Amino acid sequence: xxxxxxxxxxxxxxxxxxxxxxxxxxxxxxxxxxxxxxxxxxxxxxxxxxxxxxxxxxxxxxxxxxxxxxxxxxxxxxxxxxxxxxxxxxxxxxxxxxxxxxxxxxxxxxxxxxxxxxxxxxxxxxxxxxxxxxxxxxxxxxxxxxxxxxxxxxxxxxxxxxxxxxxxxxxxxxxxxxxxxxxxxxxxxxxxxxxxxxxxxxxxxxxxxxxxxxxxxx
Amino acid sequence: xxxxxxxxxxxxxxxxxxxxxxxxxxxxxxxxxxxxxxxxxxxxxxxxxxxxxxxxxxxxxxxxxxxxxxxxxxxxxxxxxxxxxxxxxxxxxxxxxxxxxxxxxxxxxxxxxxxxxxxxxxxxxxxxxxxxxxxxxxxxxxxxxxxxxxxxxxxxxxxxxxxxxxxxxxxxxxxxxxxxxxxxxxxxxxxxxxxxxxxxxxxxxxxxxxxxxxxxxxxxxxxxxxxxxxxxxxxxxxxxxxxxxxxxxxxxxxxxxxxxxxxxxxxxxxxxxxxxxxxxxxxxxxxxxxxxxxxxxxxxxxxxxxxxxxxxxxxxxxxxxxxxxxxxxxxxxxxxxxxxxxxxxxxxxxxxxxxxxxxxxxxxxxxxxxxxxxxxxxxxxxxxxxxxxxxxxxxxxxxxxxxxxxxxxxxxxxxxxxxxxxxxxxxxxxxxxxxxxxxxxxxxxxxxxxxxxxxxxxxxxxxxxxxxxxxxxxxxxxxxxxxxxxxxxxxxxxxxxxxxxxxxxxxxxxxxxxxxxxxxxxxxxxxxxxxxxxxxxxxxxxxxxxxxxx
Numbered sequence: 001x002x003x004x005x006x007x008x009x010x011x012x013x014x015x016x017x018x019x020x021x022x023x024x025x026x027x028x029x030x031x032x033x034x035x036x037x038x039x040x041x042x043x044x045x046x047x048x049x050x051x052x053x054x055x056x057x058x059x060x061x062x063x064x065x066x067x068x069x070x071x072x073x074x075x076x077x078x079x080x081x082x083x084x085x086x087x088x089x090x091x092x093x094x095x096x097x098x099x100x101x102x103x104x105x106x107x108x109x110x111x112x113x114x115x116x117x118x119x120x121x122x123x124x125x126x127x128x129x130x131x132x133x134x135x136x137x138x139x140x141x142x143x144x145x146x147x148x149x150x151x152x153x154x155x156x157x158x159x160x161x162x163x164x165x166x167x168x169x170x171x172x173x174x175x176x177x178x179x180x181x182x183x184x185x186x187x188x189x190x191x192x193x194x195x196x197x198x199x200x201x202x203x204x205x206x207x208x209x210x211x212x213x214x215x216x217x218x
Numbered sequence: 219x220x221x222x223x224x225x226x227x228x229x230x231x232x233x234x235x236x237x238x239x240x241x242x243x244x245x246x247x248x249x250x251x252x253x254x255x256x257x258x259x260x261x262x263x264x265x266x267x268x269x270x271x272x273x274x275x276x277x278x279x280x281x282x283x284x285x286x287x288x289x290x291x292x293x294x295x296x297x298x299x300x301x302x303x304x305x306x307x308x309x310x311x312x313x314x315x316x317x318x319x320x321x322x323x324x325x326x327x328x329x330x331x332x333x334x335x336x337x338x339x340x341x342x343x344x345x346x347x348x349x350x351x352x353x354x355x356x357x358x359x360x361x362x363x364x365x366x367x368x369x370x371x372x373x374x375x376x377x378x379x380x381x382x383x384x385x386x387x388x389x390x391x392x393x394x395x396x397x398x399x400x401x402x403x404x405x406x407x408x409x410x411x412x413x414x415x416x417x418x419x420x421x422x423x424x425x426x427x428x429x430x431x432x433x434x435x436x437x438x439x440x441x442x443x444x445x446x447x448x449x450x451x452x453x454x455x456x457x458x459x460x461x462x463x464x465x466x467x468x469x470x471x472x473x474x475x476x477x478x479x480x481x482x483x484x485x486x487x488x489x490x491x492x493x494x495x496x497x498x499x500x501x502x503x504x505x506x507x508x509x510x511x512x513x514x515x516x517x518x519x520x521x522x523x524x525x526x527x528x529x530x531x532x533x534x535x536x537x538x539x540x541x542x543x544x545x546x547x548x549x550x551x552x553x554x555x556x557x558x559x560x561x562x563x564x565x566x567x568x569x570x571x572x573x574x575x576x577x578x579x580x581x582x583x584x585x586x587x588x589x590x591x592x593x594x595x596x597x598x599x600x601x602x603x604x605x606x607x608x609x610x611x612x613x614x615x616x617x618x619x620x621x622x623x624x625x626x627x628x629x630x631x632x633x634x635x636x637x638x639x640x641x642x643x644x645x646x647x648x649x650x651x652x653x654x655x656x657x658x659x660x661x662x663x664x665x666x667x668x669x670x671x672x673x674x675x676x677x678x679x680x681x682x683x684x685x686x687x688x689x690x691x692x693x694x695x696x697x698x699x700x701x702x703x704x705x706x707x708x709x710x711x712x713x714x715x716x717x718x719x720x721x722x723x724x725x726x727x728x729x730x731x732x733x734x735x736x737x738x739x740x741x742x743x744x745x746x747x748x749x750x751x752x753x754x755x756x757x758x759x760x761x762x763x764x765x766x767x768x
Contacts, residue, residue, distance in 0.1 A: 031344050035270045036261040049264060051257035051272035052347055063356065065347045068259045068272075133714075149352040153389055156345040160392035162338060184259035 003118045006158055008151050009125040012060075012144050013137065014094075017087060017126060019057040020148060021080045024124050025100055025192070026055070026066035027152055029076075031159045032102060032120075033067050033187035037178070039171040050185055061145035064152070069185045076192070083194040087128060090196040094128030098194040104166050105176040105189065116191075119164060122155075227331045231396060234331070235291050237268045238339050239298050239319055242346060242403065243283040243372060244273050246300045246317050249350035250359040250368045269340035282445060286372040292321045294399065299378070301371045302355055307364065313381035314355040314368075315407040320377070322402065326395030338394040342403060345392045353389065353407045367446050382408045 012020045035048030051068035066073065080098070087096045103118040131137050166188065169177045178186045248255050257272035267273075283298075292298050297320040305311040329335055350356060359368045379386065391403040753760075 027348050030348065031341060035259070035263065038262065046263045047270045048261040049259060049267040049270055049272045051259040052344075053256035054254035054351065056254065061357065063254070063351045063360075065351055068257060152348050152352045156348055156391065159341060159345060160390070162341075162394075184261050 004120045004158075004163060005123070006121070006155075007123045007125065008154065009127070010144070010147060010151065011127045011129055013131055013140050014088070014128050016057075016059045016140075016144055017084045017128060018077075018080050019060050019062070020144065021083065021098055021124060021126070022055075022066075022076060023057065023060075023062060023064040023148055024122075024151060024155070025076050025080070025098070026064055026073075027155050028100055028122050029072065029187055029190070030065060030067050031155070032190070033069075033072075033185045034178075036180075036184065036186050037174060039174075043170065045171070048184070048186075057145075059141065060148065061142050062148050064148075067185050069182055071182045072185060072187065079192045079194070086194065086196055087126070094130075095126070096128075096194060096196045097123055097125045098192060099123045100190060100192050102188045102190050107176070119166065227397070231331045231335065231398065232291060234336060234339060235396075235401065236287075238343070238401070239287065239292060240275075240280055240283050241268055241271075241273050241343055242317070242319055243298075243300055244275055244279055245343065245346050246302070246350055247279045247370050248274070248276065249347075249356060250302055250370065252359050252362045252368065269336070269343050271340060271343055273343070278445070282372050286374045288374070290374065292319050292374075292401070294321055294323055296375060297321070297377050298372070298374050301373070301381075302359075303369050303371070303381075304355075304358060304362075304366050305369055306366045311369070313383075313408065314358065315353060315405055316377065316379060316382065317405045318377050318403070320402045320404070321399040324395065324400045325397055326400070327397050329395055329397060331397065335394060335396050339401075342392040342394055342401075346403060349389060349391050349405065353405060354409065355407060369446050371445065379406050382406055383410050385409060 008024060010020050010024075030052065033050060035050050037045045037047060039045045052065050053068050054063050055066055056063050083096065083098055087094060090096075100122040101118045102120040103116045106115040106117055108114055129140075131140055166177045174180060177189060179189050180186060257274060259272065260267075263270070287298065290296065297318050299319075300317040301313060302315040302317070303311050303313045355368070358366075362368050386406050386408050388404055388406045391405065393403070394401045
């Protein structure tokens with residue numbers, strides 16, 4: 001099966017990196033999360049309810065919607081924070097990218113470990129600019145807000161194509177498709193990683209792979 | 219065509235479409251209420267959350283939507299439309315967006331109604347949630363209040379896009395194919411207003427000219443009345459109460475099966491129950507600081523309600539800055555805490571003749587302090603940096619809460635002619651101070667502990683009696699106009715200029731201040747060797763510190 005790949009690019013000021021990344025990641029995860037499954041007899045299941053909430057950005061004229069799940073928000077904030085720190089300390093051109101990858105697990109026979117097969121990858125490329133005057137920063141606030149509006153529209157466009165989604169799993173298979181570790185929502189299995197790149201797009205520092213929710217962590 | 223679809227599926231599909239339409243309206247209207255929406259996730263299905271999403275049902279909105287639908291469903295040629303418009307306090311209104319839920323003829327026979335269609339409708343609602351925050355009207359609706367309100371209107375039938383002006387843009391939220399047609403959800407929005415509201419720094423001709431063009435009589439009289447996008451609790455309603463749930467509210471309890479081919483055990487039961495009253499509060503709100511553009515939207519309104527503003531800004535430590543008048547340029551003012559006495563307000567802008575007409579800054583200090591500088595919100599020029607006449611006419615009554623009899627800076631007259639009430643002169647610290655007034659001078663003895671320290675506080679403690687006060691030497695300067703180098707013209711003249719003015723005098727060295735006591739210069743010099751010895755001991759620390767700086 002082919003893995004769908006989408007790339008988004010944003011140019012932001014240093015202090016806007018976190019909010020811009022969170023806006024994009026949360027919007028994608030909003031579309032890729034369902035309520036918790038409750039399996040009943042005869043192979044039927046019911047689905048819990050997903051709540052949503054608006055989040056205003058402090059450094060960007062923008063508001064995004066995320067699922068109401070503190071655990072998920074914490075997990076994303078953690079990795080975005082690490083990405084921001086890495087961008088700052090890298091001292092490079094301020095270029096980096098984050099990848100949000102949705103995957104399915106496929107059980108293999110012993111001694112082989114389970115395979116992770118990605119079916120959708122979202123890559124967000126970030127370019128950090130430094131601004132000198134307050135006036136420029138103010139304009140940047142608005143411009144980045146408008147750009148993020150466009151990105152959200154792009155994301156929704158992709159989601160709307162109704163392309164491949166993993167089949168709804170049986171109870172025994174649910175952990176191969178969904179992340180069932182959260183209390184209130186159930187996103188598809190995902191992992192987030194990031195890289196600091198130079199202008200050519202190659203990784204400058206060691207690629208830092210941060211695996212959130214990877215149950216294969218040994 | 220419909221024989222392919224069994225009756226149960228057909229019934230389910232109709233139900234889905236009906237509730238999808240109702241939920242769509244809820245999402246759109248709630249997104250324009252002007253406040254953040256927050257609902258909770260629940261891991262156990264409650265049975266009343268359609269499409270597995272927690273979307274509150276505002277009874278009034280449901281009622282309106284049902285009225286508009288009148289038992290019908292969106293079909294080819296019959297679309298459900300939600301129109302969002304803006305109405306100013308003068309009664310002028312303008313259409314901002316039209317959200318359309320349409321059905322076309324393209325059918326997808328293969329699709330499973332109660333499973334795939336349901337999930338895709340759920341996804342479409344999530345997309346709608348995201349998109350409603352992204353169109354220009356969202357930011358406008360978040361700032362509605364005294365100057366304007368956002369209204370909604372639901373109608374069913376043909377889509378009418380004429381009221382959106384020229385060059386409107388469309389965004390498609392999504393589509394879902396069903397066996398009876400393809401459901402499409404899209405939004406057409408006006409873009410002309412977007413620039414005026416979000417680009418605060420754009421220099422455009424006065425808004426009046428632009429807005430008036432759009433205020434044309436509606437070619438199609440509204441078939442249904444407009445409704446404000448704010449929800450009053452039932453107590454405040456005009457006495458009309460809508461049943462929070464109809465007698466036979468249909469509950470969706472969905473169970474899905476995973477065994478292929480996906481047999482869906484889908485139960486739709488009718489149940490009587492009460493939903494809890496939605497907790498959506500009234501959204502009328504006082505415009506807060508920084509709402510420069512909202513004033514500009516009202517074509518003729520130049521005045522404020524200071525009282526109302528006071529309520530909103532009372533807990534701010536900083537004076538609140540507004541931009542009055544018609545110009546969209548938003549002039550900043552670097553404010554220092556005005557509550558504490560003795561801190562002068564830096565002048566708003568250089569007194570450009572041409573600018574003065576259009577740009578007004580009204581500053582309002584929420585405190586009861588003796589200082590308030592309010593520039594007139596009329597077409598008089600504001601001269602705040604000048605050495606011209608003293609006893610400037612006090613500002614326009616509109617925003618005057620406390621006296622502000624301004625004395626021009628550098629006015630050369632004894633201070634005892636300047637009463638306490640007019641001590642909010644710019645560059646007041648430069649003005650020569652009369653020692654006799656020192657005790658009563660709030661600038662010398664500021665009221666207790668300011669909430670936030672300002673670097674200027676230190677400098678203010680040096681009153682005129684301390685010799686060599688830096689301020690006094692500036693008496694000889696006559697500064698008429700101040701255009702700092704490298705600052706871009708007109709757009710934000712405040713920034714660099716104000717900063718420069720504020721901080722061109724460093725605070726007085728404490729060792730030179732007379733308040734320290736009677737320690738004389740000689741004693742100071744004598745203590746120097748001891749101090750040097752102490753520093754020598756710590757030389758390693760200092761070296762390490764210097765290393766870190768490199």
